[in-house]
Amino acid sequence: MPTSGLNVSRRIRRTPYTDQVEAHGVRGFSVVNHMLLPKAYQRSLQDDYWHLREHVQLWDVSCQRQVELRGKHAARLAQWMTPRDLRRAEVGQCLYVAIVDENGGMINDPLLLKLAEDRFWFSIADSDVLLWAKGLALGAGMEVEVSEPDVSVLAVQGPKAEDLMANVFGPGIRDVKFFRFAEFEFQGTRQLIARSGYSKQGGFEIYLNDGSLGSALWDTLWKAGQPFDVAPGCPNLIERVEGGLLSYGNEMTRENNPLECAMDDYCTLDGSIDFIGRTALQSLQRDGVQRLIRGVWIDGAPCPPCATPWPVVHNGVGDRQIGQITTAIYSPRFECNIGLSMIERGFWEPGQPVTVHSADGDRRGGTVTSLPFASPG
Amino acid sequence: MPTSGLNVSRRIRRTPYTDQVEAHGVRGFSVVNHMLLPKAYQRSLQDDYWHLREHVQLWDVSCQRQVELRGKHAARLAQWMTPRDLRRAEVGQCLYVAIVDENGGMINDPLLLKLAEDRFWFSIADSDVLLWAKGLALGAGMEVEVSEPDVSVLAVQGPKAEDLMANVFGPGIRDVKFFRFAEFEFQGTRQLIARSGYSKQGGFEIYLNDGSLGSALWDTLWKAGQPFDVAPGCPNLIERVEGGLLSYGNEMTRENNPLECAMDDYCTLDGSIDFIGRTALQSLQRDGVQRLIRGVWIDGAPCPPCATPWPVVHNGVGDRQIGQITTAIYSPRFECNIGLSMIERGFWEPGQPVTVHSADGDRRGGTVTSLPFASPG
Numbered sequence: 001m002p003t004s005g006l007n008v009s010r011r012i013r014r015t016p017y018t019d020q021v022e023a024h025g026v027r028g029f030s031v032v033n034h035m036l037l038p039k040a041y042q043r044s045l046q047d048d049y050w051h052l053r054e055h056v057q058l059w060d061v062s063c064q065r066q067v068e069l070r071g072k073h074a075a076r077l078a079q080w081m082t083p084r085d086l087r088r089a090e091v092g093q094c095l096y097v098a099i100v101d102e103n104g105g106m107i108n109d110p111l112l113l114k115l116a117e118d119r120f121w122f123s124i125a126d127s128d129v130l131l132w133a134k135g136l137a138l139g140a141g142m143e144v145e146v147s148e149p150d151v152s153v154l155a156v157q158g159p160k161a162e163d164l165m166a167n168v169f170g171p172g173i174r175d176v177k178f179f180r181f182a183e184f185e186f187q188g189t190r191q192l193i194a195r196s197g198y199s200k201q202g203g204f205e206i207y208l209n210d211g212s213l214g215s216a217l218w219d220t221l222w223k224a225g226q227p228f229d230v231a232p233g234c235p236n237l238i239e240r241v242e243g244g245l246l247s248y249g250n251e252m253t254r255e256n257n258p259l260e261c262a263m264d265d266y267c268t269l270d271g272s273i274d275f276i277g278r279t280a281l282q283s284l285q286r287d288g289v290q291r292l293i294r295g296v297w298i299d300g301a302p303c304p305p306c307a308t309p310w311p312v313v314h315n316g317v318g319d320r321q322i323g324q325i326t327t328a329i330y331s332p333r334f335e336c337n338i339g340l341s342m343i344e345r346g347f348w349e350p351g352q353p354v355t356v357h358s359a360d361g362d363r364r365g366g367t368v369t370s371l372p373f374a375s376p377g
Numbered sequence: 378m379p380t381s382g383l384n385v386s387r388r389i390r391r392t393p394y395t396d397q398v399e400a401h402g403v404r405g406f407s408v409v410n411h412m413l414l415p416k417a418y419q420r421s422l423q424d425d426y427w428h429l430r431e432h433v434q435l436w437d438v439s440c441q442r443q444v445e446l447r448g449k450h451a452a453r454l455a456q457w458m459t460p461r462d463l464r465r466a467e468v469g470q471c472l473y474v475a476i477v478d479e480n481g482g483m484i485n486d487p488l489l490l491k492l493a494e495d496r497f498w499f500s501i502a503d504s505d506v507l508l509w510a511k512g513l514a515l516g517a518g519m520e521v522e523v524s525e526p527d528v529s530v531l532a533v534q535g536p537k538a539e540d541l542m543a544n545v546f547g548p549g550i551r552d553v554k555f556f557r558f559a560e561f562e563f564q565g566t567r568q569l570i571a572r573s574g575y576s577k578q579g580g581f582e583i584y585l586n587d588g589s590l591g592s593a594l595w596d597t598l599w600k601a602g603q604p605f606d607v608a609p610g611c612p613n614l615i616e617r618v619e620g621g622l623l624s625y626g627n628e629m630t631r632e633n634n635p636l637e638c639a640m641d642d643y644c645t646l647d648g649s650i651d652f653i654g655r656t657a658l659q660s661l662q663r664d665g666v667q668r669l670i671r672g673v674w675i676d677g678a679p680c681p682p683c684a685t686p687w688p689v690v691h692n693g694v695g696d697r698q699i700g701q702i703t704t705a706i707y708s709p710r711f712e713c714n715i716g717l718s719m720i721e722r723g724f725w726e727p728g729q730p731v732t733v734h735s736a737d738g739d740r741r742g743g744t745v746t747s748l749p750f751a752s753p754g
Contacts, residue, residue, distance in 0.1 A: 009684065010626065011624060012626075031407075034503065101515075126388060131504065135511065135516060137516065139515060139516020139519075250386050307386065
């Protein structure tokens with residue numbers, strides 16, 4: 001089967017790049033926003049990790065669907081949807097934002113792109129923000145068009161990304177600053193390109209606005225990337241966890257709030273802006289959150305995949321659970337297992353020893369640390 | 378890997394039955410509502426089809442998440458969300474409903490369960506109706522609690538389902554009428570059971586309200602089912618297409634309206650009730666829809682899976698496309714391929730000859746028919 005065991009149908013949408021992804025030997029997919037996300041190619045996860053840190057990769061992250069707000073009340077709706085202060089956001093800027101519900105619970109953690117004073121894109125993680133935004137707009141009688149445009153993101157990630165992109169889009173791409181975007185020409189079309197991406201290795205995201213150009217874009221980058229040892233890739237679990245990049249549905253759900261997710265800097269709670277969940281977040285800030293996202297060094301041999309959360313236990317009387325590992329992986333660079341967990345107040349200081357009840361039945365020693373991970377010793 | 382090639386993480390949620398499903402040899406999963414849906418066990422699709430028509434199966438359809446509306450404005454919100462007239466809906470009744478947006482576009486096609494005058498469950502297909510309902514309620518300032526309760530549906534489907542269920546829950550289960558539900562005792566708890574399910578072979582759906590009882594429920598039914606040749610199963614593609622059961626995301630998307638989906642009987646457009654999209658649907662009804670869901674007999678050898686839509690073309694001048702097959706499968710009972718497609722006005726009469734451009738590059742003859750499928754000859 002072309003999709004390596006995952007049953008496919010129209011419901012789980014292919015992307016403009018899936019033909020190329022299959023031609024390049026994809027070994028597995030996940031599903032995000034009702035769309036295929038490649039999860040592995042021919043290399044091992046570790047080889048892929050080292051390659052990403054040294055060269056450049058093409059990632060089909062079309063599943064980062066765009067939710068467009070456009071029209072008279074677009075700015076008002078965007079601000080209502082997030083605790084981040086958008087008053088000074090500029091056209092051409094990307095902002096990492098929390099979308100929360102009336103209890104302050106996380107609904108998504110997208111990148112927000114300001115395209116115009118009356119036009120925004122939320123580049124979303126795995127939940128139907130389209131329905132949330134449409135429901136809010138309809139309920140409140142706002143004049144705003146909410147849609148999912150034909151935009152499919154191809155990420156170019158890794159230290160050689162800038163050289164590769166310059167060869168295809170011209171030297172102007174080098175002037176695009178981090179979390180800024182601009183338009184560039186591709187085969188007679190204008191395409192939005194941002195310096196951003198779900199890795200810490202640098203790179204760009206191309207917001208292709210015409211799905212029929214998917215194969216041409218991939219092939220162009222592939223050909224131009226040959227001198228740079230370009231490879232097909234996807235968000236790398238090792239690199240993501242090392243860098244402390246969170247994943248909606250894994251590290252956080254509606255049960256968590258942005259303060260627990262260490263998004264304090266993106267929450268303006270002084271009353272100067274109004275948004276859904278403000279009262280709840282102000283109250284949480286006043287009382288102090290009860291848990292905080294942290295890294296955990298996990299001892300022992302390379303751990304198995306963390307398919308279901310692993311209890312994190314305090315080594316005291318009664319084995320009190322103080323957290324749960326939601327993602328874990330062996331880091332070949334640190335030569336240690338690393339995991340992400342919300343950790344209870346009182347136990348989240350770096351250096352706190354813990355016990356992790358991993359899936360293999362082992363009880364492993366562990367140590368709490370801040371994010372991103374830095375050398376353990 | 379336990380999940381047969383699909384990369385797993387907390388984001389793609391396991392269900393209260395996944396341990397049992399794996400123990401019984403599941404061969405593949407799909408993802409619906411951020412949750413695992415088993416897609417195949419050890420039998421072939423055809424053997425599974427015949428078994429379902431003759432015996433009884435246990436289906437883990439926990440991915441049919443419940444979206445609960447509860448409180449003062451629950452009934453008002455439920456009615457606002459669907460064109461189906463709920464004024465005479467009774468407590469204990471299940472209703473198949475369309476949920477549409479302001480343009481009349483399909484957002485979901487759930488079963489609605491009326492639990493009380495002020496409490497409803499939408500048992501949903503694959504889209505985040507929770508966010509839609511929460512957004513509407515928040516936007517409109519309604520006093521209603523919208524939540525996803527700990528409810529995981531285990532379906533018992535097939536002609537022997539009633540006998541099996543009677544052995545476990547007592548003879549009272551036989552009195553539950555089609556699309557009605559009642560409460561039954563299980564290990565000291567009260568559980569809602571409906572006569573319903575995503576097959577035409579009869580059966581029940583158990584809305585287990587405590588995930589920790591998942592294994593106990595599965596094991597109890599499994600043991601009691603031995604005399605009935607019980608098997609693990611899942612919605613069967615052959616049986617579903619034969620029966621004309623639609624799948625959200627496959628046969629319909631937001632691009633379709635409920636009239637095209639042959640849900641006229643569930644749309645009250647005389648102005649006596651108000652709901653989102655009423656004006657759009659009234660206009661569509663007045664003008665007549667431009668396409669209608671139909672079955673298509675497809676000639677030739679058993680067809681490959683329909684991973685992307687196959688054009689349906691009118692055999693006239695210019696090869697005009699009049700539809701697209703969104704699901705197709707070989708029916709061993711009819712000894713013919715069968716497919717589902719929206720078909721354009723003017724071409725949807727049963728008997729209309731068409732050409733289907735299937736994935737294997739073949740151009741196959743085909744014939745439009747009404748649903749459900751009945752013998753082709």
